[in-house]
Amino acid sequence: MGTNEDTADARTALLVREAMDRATAELPALMDLAGPARAEGRRRKARVRVAIGAGVLAVATLGAVTASLLPGSGSQGPVEVVVAAPPSPSAPPPQPLHIEPTPGESSMADLPAAERTRQENFQDQAVGVLQSLLPPTVGTVQRTDLKVNFYRATKDGKAFPLIFSVRPSSEQPQPCQEVRGRVCAKATLPGGIEAHASTIPTGNGAVNETEVSFRYGTCNVRLSVFPHEASNTSSPVSPAQLLEVAKAPAFLDLVRTAQAQPMEEEQRSIPGG
Template structure:
């Protein structure tokens, strides 16, 4: 029968004891150290120490092979080991905000560079959020979405060398604001949809310039703000805005877009809209 000490001995202690016994057995076979003095005695001790170190190193190597074997197991897309031995999540992918597209203001026009530093930083942070949302929700035909340094509401989409101006605005407009009906005149085509919360949104595609190209716009009311999103054509190549009414209405229903609108409605990044009577 084992002793009380044997019953309560943990596996780790037993392993250490076995390694120590193996070291002692191996070094016991070495010839006894001669009664030498000085450097000779030191050399003999170093020899015995090297043997002990070699044995210990072998044990550690076996342990290291076990760890290496677990690390070499195939991983799934989530970064989890298939065997469940190691569960290390893959680091989240993130990309740093890109610098804005510089647009030189016209004479007498102000830009974001004229804002106080704190306000400019706040607006740039909102732009970066907007870029992420718009990039994920607009169709691929719009291309890579970037912010500009001219206005918080001005963005660009670039695809195959063509640049499409994007205007995204969440602007306070007062409690008495009423939406105008979308009239299908002069080639304009309208479509409406109900967003979460019963919000009525309108999308319209209309000819602009000489009527050879079209612009697509989205508009609705949220809280105390007028919300609009417009994608313009690429004039140089005579290419219409590469987005449809249905695509903009689907974007408007997306939770990420509505969360962005909610943020801007609660903490506006634009000045309140002034409505001129009869305008």
């Protein structure tokens, strides 16, 4: 007695044979050609039979595989077919956090359209870099529409103001001094640039701000993260972490861009100030 496998093979062979016979029967009869022409006609008919046979065999094989997946067929289990989802549309550009200027204070809304677009594009780049380099404790970084150097980080409902400034200046930044509870650290950045970081007590000493600053070309660079004073929560990033941000090539690329095409007014000292 034949096995189920033998029966399936016999059915497959029969399907192939019948399909080939039907397909070749529909071909026009060969003309009574002589010699090479008649031989070419036979070869054409043979090629059609082979091609159709291969296609039917593939269909029959697929049917056999499908049948093996049915209950009671002894299959190891269902085969999962994964269909790739269509690509999602591009995410819209991030919207700035609106901060109402104080009376008499200007904002980015007052800039000429081209300059405002240039500054907003830089802010978008800065948000991406800062988000990737700052520790997760700072939360989500957003740009604001008040000033090109003003951002905000939010974590667990607490907002931490953030300043990233690349400001032209003829004067060197003052080195960190450990006075009034200030704690300093320093590191050498690529290119031999010396950077100073510090923890600065604010709010009557109850909370701390953290800051890193250094000189780059003709500009003074500053990255500061302020506390959330309403909840007495200090800056969620340490001076050591800010120094690591300052060393990163992506951060220095931002600084280089802002130094080459300044977006902040030149810092000028006030005599007697």
